Amino acid sequence: MLITLCAVAALSLAQAPAAKPAPAATPAEAQAFVKKLDTDLRKLWVRQATAQWIKSTYITPDTERNEAALNEDVMAYVTQANKDAQRFKGLKLDPETERMLYLLRMSTPLPAPSNADKRTELATTAAKLEGMYGSGKICKPGKPGKDGKPSKGPGADADGRGAEECKDLGDFSAVLSRVGDKKKPATYEEMLEAWTLWHSTSKDMRPHYERLVSISNEGAKEFGAVDLGDLWRSAYDMPPADFEKETDRLWTQVKPLYDDLHCYVRGRLSKKFGAEKVAASGPIPAHVLGNMWAQEWANVYPLVEPYAGQASLDVTGKLKAQKYDEKKLVKLGESFFTSLGMDPLPESFWKNSQFTKPRDRDVVCHASAWDVGFSNDLRIKMCIKIDEEDLITIHHELGHDYYFMNYFKKPMLFQQGANDGFHEAIGDALTLSITPEYLKSLKLLDAVPKDDKGLINFQMKDALEKIAFLPFGRMIDQWRWDVFSGKVKPSEYNQHWWALRLKYQGVAPAGGVRGEEFFDPGAKYHIPANVPYMRYFLARILQFQFHRAMCKAAGHTGPLHTCSIYGNKVAGAKLKAMLELGASRPWPDALEALTGERQMDATAIIDYFAPLQAWLKEQNKGQQCGW
Numbered sequence: 001m002l003i004t005l006c007a008v009a010a011l012s013l014a015q016a017p018a019a020k021p022a023p024a025a026t027p028a029e030a031q032a033f034v035k036k037l038d039t040d041l042r043k044l045w046v047r048q049a050t051a052q053w054i055k056s057t058y059i060t061p062d063t064e065r066n067e068a069a070l071n072e073d074v075m076a077y078v079t080q081a082n083k084d085a086q087r088f089k090g091l092k093l094d095p096e097t098e099r100m101l102y103l104l105r106m107s108t109p110l111p112a113p114s115n116a117d118k119r120t121e122l123a124t125t126a127a128k129l130e131g132m133y134g135s136g137k138i139c140k141p142g143k144p145g146k147d148g149k150p151s152k153g154p155g156a157d158a159d160g161r162g163a164e165e166c167k168d169l170g171d172f173s174a175v176l177s178r179v180g181d182k183k184k185p186a187t188y189e190e191m192l193e194a195w196t197l198w199h200s201t202s203k204d205m206r207p208h209y210e211r212l213v214s215i216s217n218e219g220a221k222e223f224g225a226v227d228l229g230d231l232w233r234s235a236y237d238m239p240p241a242d243f244e245k246e247t248d249r250l251w252t253q254v255k256p257l258y259d260d261l262h263c264y265v266r267g268r269l270s271k272k273f274g275a276e277k278v279a280a281s282g283p284i285p286a287h288v289l290g291n292m293w294a295q296e297w298a299n300v301y302p303l304v305e306p307y308a309g310q311a312s313l314d315v316t317g318k319l320k321a322q323k324y325d326e327k328k329l330v331k332l333g334e335s336f337f338t339s340l341g342m343d344p345l346p347e348s349f350w351k352n353s354q355f356t357k358p359r360d361r362d363v364v365c366h367a368s369a370w371d372v373g374f375s376n377d378l379r380i381k382m383c384i385k386i387d388e389e390d391l392i393t394i395h396h397e398l399g400h401d402y403y404f405m406n407y408f409k410k411p412m413l414f415q416q417g418a419n420d421g422f423h424e425a426i427g428d429a430l431t432l433s434i435t436p437e438y439l440k441s442l443k444l445l446d447a448v449p450k451d452d453k454g455l456i457n458f459q460m461k462d463a464l465e466k467i468a469f470l471p472f473g474r475m476i477d478q479w480r481w482d483v484f485s486g487k488v489k490p491s492e493y494n495q496h497w498w499a500l501r502l503k504y505q506g507v508a509p510a511g512g513v514r515g516e517e518f519f520d521p522g523a524k525y526h527i528p529a530n531v532p533y534m535r536y537f538l539a540r541i542l543q544f545q546f547h548r549a550m551c552k553a554a555g556h557t558g559p560l561h562t563c564s565i566y567g568n569k570v571a572g573a574k575l576k577a578m579l580e581l582g583a584s585r586p587w588p589d590a591l592e593a594l595t596g597e598r599q600m601d602a603t604a605i606i607d608y609f610a611p612l613q614a615w616l617k618e619q620n621k622g623q624q625c626g627w
């Protein structure tokens with residue numbers, strides 16, 4: 001096996017496009033170059049995705065090492081190919097070749113330098129970090145049994161000595177999610193303990209992360225970028241500095257709505273926990289918002305419900321009562337896509353996906369969607385809980401899979417979203433059509449909220465998910481941009497993290513300062529896994545823009561929040577027209593195909609929440625908002 005892997009590495013390197021600089025490169029040579037690139041990338045990316053899938057569904061030192069080796073092959077190839085492509089700079093090329101060369105430069109979020117030792121170190125460091133996150137847990141000796149000995153369990157010896165009780169992210173998150181639980185609410189202290197324990201699991205990532213920053217920055221420089229943040233920002237068909245301005249423009253559009261929501265939620269939580277724990281002015285403690293990162297706040301809904309005594313919006317209870325299992329939940333997600341005229345998921349999807357958390361091994365539970373063979377070889381990997389949150393996440397993941405399904409016949413470099421925000425927005429855009437009427441038709445709600453009070457309740461629940469996320473989505477990569485540029489030194493990592501969380505989200509750690517002995521960014525998956533995050537911020541805005549366009553195509557005329565495109569084939573065809581483009585055209589072209597617009601625009605999300613925002617403003621009158 002080892003020999004085969006080494007042979008693979010040697011083969012892919014030997015086949016990299018010619019390294020010799022040719023002084024007078026021609027357009028025909030450039031075309032030949034991208035043709036070979038496509039063949040090579042197919043081989044390399046399929047092998048890489050296979051290794052990544054195996055590692056993610058079975059974390060062991062072996063599968064980590066295997067993945068790192070395949071990642072290294074791809075890194076080596078892409079670094080060399082980028083160098084070779086320099087000779088076509090300035091040539092007048094056909095648009096397709098030109099676009100492929102543009103996309104090649106951004107084809108990896110982790111560019112490696114040419115130095116082989118550094119490349120190896122980068123690949124192993126990246127695998128190590130993701131593995132550390134996936135296997136993060138806190139263990140303590142098990143409680144003694146009746147006989148006074150520790151109870152038996154995994155890791156126990158014959159006498160029960162050494163038995164451990166371990167808790168992982170799922171366990172800690174379950175505590176936080178009980179913040180508003182009617183039957184068994186978690187206390188402030190229980191939540192603080194769960195939050196603190198999880199945030200201690202990432203401490204040891206820090207030196208590895210420092211290396212990842214330093215080596216990948218070297219790689220980015222070889223790719224002609226100033227640093228890795230600059231390279232990430234150059235993936236949006238505009239100069240990197242303009243992209244940063246775009247994200248600021250969009251944030252400015254939505255910030256007033258976030259501020260209104262923050263003000264109202266803080267007031268309610270302050271009443272619930274007491275002003276000494278949640279001050280009526282100032283930031284909200286990061287551990288009381290029902291989510292480990294305070295990124296989505298739906299779990300505090302029972303504590304902030306605008307009007308009591310309205311029809312229940314508790315979908316989770318219904319799912320459990322109706323004995324939904326994981327597959328049935330995924331089938332429900334699929335049925336939304338097929339209602340729009342899309343094909344069913346392939347048989348292999350049902351065979352190869354991971355829906356449940358295996359009991360006997362570590363896996364990367366963070367949800368993801370895959371086309372392992374770049375050939376409609378679709379899968380999702382989740383550790384599904386039977387609740388509303390995961391029903392929404394299933395739609396999100398299937399949105400990725402349906403994007404894959406619609407572009408898998410394109411050349412490899414075009415098998416991507418128009419930009420990465422588009423990819424993240426598809427499934428979410430459909431969930432905006434999960435209206436009370438739709439849920440009632442599935443018997444997941446007893447009654448459709450009738451009057452304004454019901455509407456405000458429903459919008460509040462939605463906003464806790466969608467609006468609360470926006471500043472978090474905006475700040476994560478601000479932190480990384482600042483880290484990659486060197487503006488923030490390793491000795492300031494944690495301090496800067498909390499400065500941004502305060503600035504954008506208005507949240508703070510309970511008890512004040514979290515010193516540099518912690519590495520709190522590492523407690524969020526996308527940092528150790530090195531997944532760029534601005535995509536999710538863009539997606540929260542784009543999904544409403546997509547929704548507005550699909551509603552228009554479906555002939556909807558009323559307020560945006562009353563529209564559902566479920567079952568509408570015309571809206572489905574419009575969506576498909578955009579998905580089929582993949583990344584073959586600059587994203588404004590793709591946006592235009594669906595919406596007729598060429599700019600990302602937050603007016604749709606603001607219009608959608610207009611009733612709630614008016615209500616919030618009324619509630620917040622006389623309050624000192626802000627922090």
Ligand code: X8Z
Nearest residue numbers: 295366367368393396424536
């Ligand atoms: O990572 C994800 C998806 C996979 S692309 C589950 N999301 C972000 C997160 O969990 O932080 C979706 C929402 C934001």
Ligand code: ZN
Nearest residue numbers: 396400423424
């Ligand atoms: Zn996603």
